[in-house]
Amino acid sequence: MTASATPARGTGTRAGFLPRGRGVVWFGASGFVNALGTGFFYPFSLLFFASLSRESLGTVGVTLTVTTLLALPGLFLVGRLTDRCGPRAMLAAASALRAASFVFFVSVPGLWPLIVGGTALALGNRAEQVAAPLLAARLAPEGQSSRWLALTRVTFNAGMGLGALLAGVFVADSHSGFVVLGLVNAASFVLAAVLCLGLPATAPGDPAGGTRSPRGAHRPWRHRAFVRVAAANALLWAAALAVESGLPVFVLRELTLPSWTVGTLFAVNTALLTLLQLPVGRALDRFRPGAVLALGGLGYLGLYACAVLARSVSSTVAVAVLMAGMTVYTIGELAVSQASLILLTGLPPEPERGSYLAVNQLLVGAATALAPLLATSLPGARSPALWWTLAALSLVAAVLTHPVGRPAGPEAPGEPRA
Structure with missing residues (x-):
């Protein structure tokens, strides 16, 4: 990695890492409200679906996996529509679709409504992940793109954390409580869509007025650099979700540590992600994003190694070891999220970025569906099988x-940069 010796112009010593540009407040507010509603709902998601659908938890778990997979083919249409209509319209539409899904859950009980609404919700979630980074890249002034992309992660982590905290205080474990939960979540998505419409409009395709690529000139699967990044991003996404699912089981059942250990570990992760994303993202701007992404993935190994080590030390030492591992892991996660967004939005040809990001979300969606299976099939009850497997994913x-290399404008399909 080669460092740049010259700091960006216009940045002072005070909060020089903060994003600037027209619409940045609206963009940050929309992302925060969106994440706030999601965080309010997420801790109770399985109980919410089981209560309102009147199905068992086991049925709900299988159904949600199926709906996640059913939504993936729709991403090809999402990509084309994003390129044609622009990311702002797609982001607003995704929020509206998710709001409608929660109203549907509250209004119509049963398995088939759960399948239909769950598929719509999963598609809306994936569409938001296609549109939000593309909109950030489109709206950011020159030299500000990485900071706008970092802002998407800051608002997500802050909103998710605050939403989960509020849910723990206000949500009652009852049918009526879950009805209120669904309606509040729907309202948050409606507000996010309204805030999104306050953003500056961006032209479909090339906002700079360039010539659109001929239809079929580029294909994501022929663009080797993009495919490498998208595949690596999906592997690291699967690893992160497996940690989220598998670490609590490992800590409580294998290490037999106090239950507060799990909450503290994830609190450290969320706090560091929220507080350090912008300054770390600013610091990483000077390095080649491919190398940053690779080293960030290797940072995940810190947690895996500490998990293996924690099995052979006392409980007190194990807690300290896991905290250290989580800190290293979170620094790696900061690097991964920043570098992957820069590459995934910068490598594709401008007129077809929506289609390319939809392919990335196709891989991410598959990783989301399979990660819980990975975490539960390799529990590591008497061996560190889960952690060795996740280490292999990070190394790959x-x-x-x-x-x-660093993206710098459109590149020929199939030709990675040096």
């Missing part, structure tokens, strides 16, 4: 992304 991701 590092090998895939390290050669990828």
Whole structure:
């Protein structure tokens, strides 16, 4: 990685890492409200669906996996529509679709409504992940793109954390409580859509007025650099979700540590992600994003190694070891989220970025569906099988992304940069 010796112009010593540009407040507010509603709902999601659908938890779990997979083919249409209509319209539409899904859940009980609403909700979630980074890249002034992309992660983590905290205080474990939960979540998505419409409009395709690529000129699967980054991003996404699912089981059942350990570990993770994303993102701007992504993935190994070590030390030491591992892991996560967004939005040709990001979300959606299976099929009851498997995923991701260079405008399909 080669450092740049010259700081960006216009940045002072005070909060020089904060994003600037027209619409940044509206963009940040929309992302925060969106994440706030999601965080309010997420801790109670399985109980919410079980209560309102009147199905068992086991049925709900299988159904949600199925609906996640059913939504994936719709991403091809999402990508085309994003390129044609622009990311602002798609982001607003995704929020509206998710709001309608929660109203549907509250209004119509049963398994088939759960399947239909769950598929719509999963598609809306994926569409938001396609549109939000693309809109940030489109709206950011020159030299500000990485900071706008970092802002999407800051608002997400802050909103999710605050939403989960509020849910723990206000949500009652009852049918009526879950009805209120669904309606509040729907209202948050409506507000996010309204805030999004306050953003500056961006032209579909090339906002700079360039010539649109001929239809079929580029295909994501022929663009080797993009495919490498998207594959690595999906592997690291699966690893992160497996940690989220598997670490509590490992801590409570294998290490037999106090239950507060799990909450503290994830509180450290959320706090560091929220507080450090912008300054770390600013610091990483000077390095080649492919190498940053590779090293960030290797940072995940810190938690895996500490989990293995924690099995052979006392309970007090194990807590300290896991805290250290989570800190290293979170720094890696900061690097991964920043570098992956820069590459995934910068490598595709401008007129077809929506289609490319939809392919990335196709891989991420598959990883989301399969990560719980990975965490539960390799519990590591008497061996560190889960952690060795996740380490292998991180190493493969590092090998895939390290050669990828810095994006700098459209590139020929199939030709990675040096």
